[in-house]
Amino acid sequence: MFEIFNKDERGQVGIGTLIVFIAMVLVAAIAAGVLVNTAGFLQATAEDAGQESVNKVTNRVDVINTHGTVGNNEDIANITMTVRLAAGSSSVDMNTTSIKYLSADNVQTLTNKTPSTTESDGDADGTGTMFALSKVTDDDGSFGVLNSPSDRYEVTIDTSAIETTSETGEGLSTGEQVQLEITSRTGGTTQVILTMPQQLAGKNPGEPVKL
Incomplete structure (x- = not known):
């Protein structure tokens, strides 16, 4: 265990660490946006393909x-x-x-x-x-x-x-x-x-x- 000699001492996060943290959040947000857009595109494509398949069977x-x-x-x-x-x-x-x-x-x-x-x-x-x-x-x-x-x-x-x-x-x-x-x-x-x-x-x- 670490022994605290001075209870008034506080740790400070350096600016570099803060920048890395913000960059990680931004990357995660961008990745999530890409995944959502891709999922939406795949869903729309699947719905269109499904409707076309139904039409080929029924519209005759x-x-x-x-x-x-x-x-x-x-x-x-x-x-x-x-x-x-x-x-x-x-x-x-x-x-x-x-x-x-x-x-x-x-x-x-x-x-x-x-x-x-x-x-x-x-x-x-x-x-x-x-x-x-x-x-x-x-x-x-x-x-x-x-x-x-x-x-x-x-x-x-x-x-x-x-x-x-x-x-x-x-x-x-x-x-x-x-x-x-x-x-x-x-x-x-x-x-x-x-x-x-x-x-x-x-x-x-x-x-x-x-x-």
């Missing part, structure tokens, strides 16, 4: 029925799908939605023929690069955007235009299969695989057939 359409239209060569000249919002999905803008078309002979990415609030005539553009959109039901007049569970649109794909690069130069023949991937702007994807009817004999051009 459901295909509730499909049919084809018979062409002039006993083939399927057009495919029509009726779509609605998938369960739990928020609004899906069909004007910014794409459809990947994949058959045995062709692959094509299709966009909306009429990216506006005006309803199309139900026919694609004839070049095989677009799909047509027509209204079945639309409660609030926001054609082009599926924003209600009761909204229903028809999507028409001109298969005869797409398949013009095939050897036959016709639409989809009996028994052929086509895969469609409908992808919304946020990345939500719906996959549809359709097989053409095995028998079209006796069907007249323009008649609908179930797919």
Whole structure:
């Protein structure tokens, strides 16, 4: 133990020690600020990534029925799908939605023929690069955007235009299969695989057939 000879004596902290102490406090404060900012940035990034992941799963359409239209060569000249919002999905803008078309002979990415609030005539553009959109039901007049569970649109794909690069130069023949991937702007994807009817004999051009 230390023996105190003079109780009136007091220790004094030198200016150097004080400067070191203040520097340590400042460094600790700066480090804490950096950590808080970094934590906030990581939290915001994680929230954005989580929301994007949710959108990719939920923001998509459901295909509730499909049919084809018979062409002039006993083939399927057009495919029509009726779509609605998938369960739990928020609004899906069909004007910014794409459809990947994949058959045995062709692959094509299709966009909306009429990216506006005006309803199309139900026919694609004839070049095989677009799909047509027509209204079945639309409660609030926001054609082009599926924003209600009761909204229903028809999507028409001109298969005869797409398949013009095939050897036959016709639409989809009996028994052929086509895969469609409908992808919304946020990345939500719906996959549809359709097989053409095995028998079209006796069907007249323009008649609908179930797919």
